[in-house]
Amino acid sequence: PRGSYLAFYRMDQSMVTPTPILDFQPHQAVAKPVYYPMAGTPSHHVTVGIYHAATGRTIYLQTGEPQEKYLTNLSWSPDEKTLYIAEVNRAQNECQVKAYDVATGRYLRTLFTEKHERYVEPQHPLVFLPRNDDQFVWLSRRDGWNHLYLYDTSGRLIRQLTKGEWEVTNFAGFNPKGTELFFESTEASPLERHFYRISIKGGKTTDLTPESGMHRTMLSPDASSILDIFQSPTVPRRTTVAQIGRKPEVLLEAKNPDVGYAMPEIRVGTITAADGKTPLYYKLTMPLHFDPAKKYPVIIYVYGGPHAQLVTKTWHSSVGGWDIYMAQKGYAVLTVDSRGSANRGAAFEDIIHRQVGKAEMADQMCGVDFLKSQSWVDADRIGVHGWSYGGFLTTNLMLTHNDVFKVGVAGGPVIDWNRYEIMYGERYFDTPEENPDGYDAANLSKRAGDLKGRLMLIHGAVDPVVVWQHSLIFLEACVKARTYPDYYVYPSHEHNVIGPDRVHLYETITRYFTDHL
Template sequence: MKFPYTFVAFLIMATSVLSAQKKEVSLEEIWSGSFRQERLQSLQSLNNGEEYVVMNRNPEAGSVSIDIYSYKTGKKTRTLLDSKDLSEIESFQSFKFSDDENKILLSTEIEPIYRRSSREVVHIYDVASKKLTKVSDDKIQEASFSPDNSKLAYVFENNIYILDLKSMERTQVTMDGEINSIINGITDWVYEEEFSFVKAFAWNPTGEKIAFLRFDESAVPEFSMDLFGKDLYPTQQVFKYPKAGESNSEVSLHMYDVEANSSEEIKLGDYADFYIPRIKWSSKDMLLSVQVLNRHQNNLDLIFVNAENNEASVVLNETDKAYVDITDNLTFLEDNSFIWTSEKDGWNHIYHYAEDGKLINQITSGQWEVTKYYGYDKKAKRIYFQSTENGSVNRDVYSIKPNGKSKTRLTAKDGTNSADFSADYTYFINTFTNVNTPPVYTLHKAKDGKQVREILNNNELLKNNEAYQFSPKELSSIEVNGNELNMWTIKPANFDENKKYPVLMFQYSGPGSQSVSNTYFGSNDYWYQLLANKGYMIVCIDGRGTGFKGADFKKVTYQELGKFEVEDQIAAAKQLAEKSYVDADRIGIWGWSYGGFMSTNAILKGNDVFSMAIAVAPVTSWRFYDTVYTERYMRTPQENASGYDENSPLSHADKLEGDYLLIHGGGDDNVHVQNTMRMVEELVQANKQFDWAIYPDRNHGIYGGNTRLHLYQMMTDFILEKL
């Protein structure tokens, strides 16, 4: 069919007008929450397996409620607790059930300490009587009910206490707790950060014993940070921080007998300079599992401790030529056989062991990774897990029998699927997202994955985003240094291959990480859309050392952090420079934390391809970072000086040719601002001009008030001016 010329011209004009009406995103919108995603807050299953609870906030009333919903219908069945009905407190920030769900711990006045730790005022809510009881006038840590709810254990000023909930009598379990010296029942800084846990005590299933860790950090060197605040004089935060090669806390395991009110140290074996990254009670009331890891982190013993006589024996040993990863996947079955995950065949898979540590069988296998272990349903005799079997950028939920047979894919859509199972494994709530879809929450039957209903979606966000000139995030791959690397690209709107575009590369690149995944936009992606609207191509590539492509791919960077990962980013940038639509003279790179270490190295070692770099909170020498993380991948500086120094940006400051912006938070307890100060000095002495900024008192996340907006405005202006 032919159209008259005037009609075609009208169509062209109308299309141009519609295109012109598309909005461009602003930094103010991004950091004010305009693109906030709807989520299910604090969702957890009730013991009956038929209902789940969600913490809902009522901004207008200023109240918080714990509401109960039916899995089957999705309708709210009742409100368990509403803060507006409590006279003693106005609100609460988090909650935790007792095992029988008859009592609830409510946390208020939460005071963050480090990444995972906090102090808080805790109240106990009795569901039947609706009575609220304050645990202590002091801010305490890691409050935990005994299995029969008769007692509450917690930590205050590095000592463990037990509160009898009937008599309200308080017993002090440990006496030697002292700030920056002795810690009982909670972890030190490096355990919290790198082994990802704070609570270091556990009731046994009958409530007769409490196993706990004690940290003697008196020999650990202190690190201090000046915090400027708003007072006339700054304050100083001093804490124990073991840098690579320095002394760690001496950790020991202790068993407390509740009735006898006495503790005994458990002799685990002939170990020197070791870690205890996990303790967990087994299915037997008096059998504790303990994981002991050597300092090199390449030899892990699983030890069983008999709490009746406190004797310890090794039941499983895991070794690796590089390092053994610590997980939370250890699960005990009714017969006290146990589920374990391991990379010993080159990929992370599930194994089943007898109580004595003998292998029953390898449950999963193949050139793909188990990424989450969800649990075991003893009735259906099925194990539930998440994996990359459908591609390393994707995640799917599966079930399988313990004998490794009858594997069933329970999710249907390609993208990232993650599950939250009901207590009895009848249902699971699936969270699905891909590059085109913000999170969608749906209810499924665990038996076959059949969808029951949709719970929550982000259609309003999608509708909102239609008004903007957003470009798709394109997933692809690129062959670099003999490896097929995952890659995503965001191109400018109305991309024209006959034009040349500047490129900004983003990466993180830390061991086992992933930045290229089949997921929807996050805050940074909206920032990339802003840059794309201004004519920039944004590219992200996961190089060697990143995760979910097998142990060899991940561990190739062992003892050489900053070598192969940087080589891959440089080689990828050179490939991009060969594209007809890429302006080879305008390729930049940026990253945060490990990514800042990478972007700094990239502009120094790759000064012939990168013309600009931004580094936020970067490590500039692994000698400045903590023992657990750094030595896992590098061993100690005493053993591997060349690995530390040859790949340190400090050793290559004289190579800077392009434009470089260096940013750090002055109150960063994780990657210390020392890293940036040393980099500044090396650049100054090399007579290299650069830009830099320090955000006073801000931690590793550099946020609070208008901080993020200011930070991203600074980076945007730098990119627009320099790239």
């Protein structure tokens, strides 16, 4: 906090098997391996060092055994004497918040432990109260929803500050006296973010940004004012500043970029999940110049996994440019935030644990049922497209429901979770040794013979996230099974095709649907 020390991570990857990546640009291609620990294999070892600016000396925290664990959310005490770490075991079902001495690196104490039968995922460091070096706020999903808790440095829980079936999505800060705190949450709706104030002593939350939509906010250092970048389905962007409790002043307001263009209708609503009770939000971009008497092809755009929410009350209800482009070409595009996706609580997300692909696909098929109930949908012309986790679901849907989906485009797809990296893979799947049936069920290369429709896989040849090996093993399996996917490689791109080549990517995807759907 005062600049006297610098904490850093040091990673030892010598025990990790390198994965080859080829740099084809030189006259003679060069191998540039990445150290990529796959599920169930040895993981790298991480230590935390502290550099002492006054002496130039570096010490390392004595984090001890086992070395295969995650040292997350480093937090300094205000007096710089203690460094706090949320240590997560490799199984990721236990988090211990520990204190270490900055001068010596010595372990001091464990403040508290959080456990869950599926997984824990601490994502925010301790935040100390102003004028009170002995109390801090901790963000946790321990009751099933992301909420704020007040602790003291002995590890004693003083009180839960926020509560309800909604998620705190961002902690913004305190007032100078430390008697109130500010945060963003989904309390108004899972589709919205509002900015709230609450007393540290407890009480009701006060919504300081009541307009329906998505508020991205910043609190002034003295906590007297809010900078609010706001969007809604009808507001492209409006930036305001306001003293708390007073009318906001508009600083910038984006003009409607659609003026002068023919734009499709965007519908937002809910369907019921495959469990028969959970509402799922969808967005549906209708074909331009829609005629209910005609039949139209539909593309389902899917992600479906943790840390992503595709339907929100932002501009155009978060519909992107490609959806609109395809609507102008006469397609409808549907996206459903299935169970497994973000900001709906732990039970909504962790339904995927040990059975990745099951609940998400069942919910996407509820989306298909919804489409088939529409008289204007051509049920013989349904396509699906997604990237990464969405590429996995796209491929899986094409194989599992090969009588439903005519065309699919899967980008950067996870094909075999046994070959995916440990932190993400083992969090949601456990290890291959612990969950062999789950891994086997989600290994798409074993079902290559089920492919009937037109499927194109796209992969970046230097992808360090979902390594190229994934789509290659699927191709090999298809050769053996005598099935015939199409394939496109971006030789110099990593997990996402970015920059000017992204235009090429989307034209490639569009052409594939145009030719085959």
